[in-house]
Amino acid sequence: MKLYIWGTGCGAGDLIDRWLDPANVTAFLDSVPAADRFLGRPVIRPEQFEDSPDALILVASSHTEEIARCAEALGIAPEKLVYSKNNWLLSDRNAPSPAADMLPAALLQALRRPPRVVRDPLWANGGPLSERDLENDYVRVRTLEAICRELDGVPGAAAELGVYRGGFARCINALLPERKLYLFDTFSGFDAAEAVREGRGFTAAHENASLERVLTLLPHPGKAVFRPGLFPSTAEGLEDERFCLVSLDVDLEESTLAGLRFFLPRISPGGYLLLHDCLSPLLPGVRKALRRCEEETQTRLRKLPLCDINGTMVISV
């Protein structure tokens, strides 16, 4: 096999350090070579690359789009390139490549990891989340994962107001297996009167929920405390409870405000409230409720907007 590495920066150095003997590298490719040798091997310009059936180029640079364009312009077939920084820009660049099978198996497995936005999973060996948990809204769930790692020593239970079919509650329960998890929902959809007041017509879509279904999804069901019914009356009796993490996801203004009023004063220092849909143009009531809460309490909350699919606002206490 004739192995070429495209790039002479730290990406190439990392590949060599971790996986490859430079003696096995035919040459490095660089469009603006700083020297004619790198790690003892020749450096050539991409236009000097000579294709052959056993030639393969490992791209060791994060400038994947630029390199792909350059390779295309030079007539280098996509299957000749394997991107070590694949999905850097969220696009899957690696084409099926018979020559790639000649790479060391462990390297090939590392290169063919599924798409992700951050470089490595936060927990070694996969962690408690499944690939399926990440399918719907990667940034939201990965942020939850990162936040849960910050909760050591922060007292209190976890809670979700607006559980629906339990997809996000499942993640909270998986990530915080030791914490009590309060789950508040009607489990039969929105309050019809509130939905009418706020001009929402989509309520039927949320009527197909059931507490029993959520229970079967949870990896630690013994930690769940279900509070079915219309919030805030379902919080009665919990006035002295404290929380380390709250997910608030009820879409509508009045219920969101009720959730903020109840939970914010009960979140322990160091804890978080994740306000889903806060930046969504489709659900303006959520943002209005947050503004009203800040006005009522005359406080400016510590907020971090997320670029997840529906614009979660992370509030840290």
Ligand SMILES: C[S@@+](CC[C@H](N)C(=O)[O-])C[C@H]1O[C@@H](n2cnc3c(N)ncnc32)[C@H](O)[C@@H]1O
């Ligand atoms: C968008 S869904 C929640 C989705 C869920 N958090 C997830 O990520 O999978 C909104 C839920 O809020 C519930 N809900 C809205 N207002 C409520 C209220 N005042 N009391 C209880 N549940 C409410 C609805 O029944 C619906 O199931």
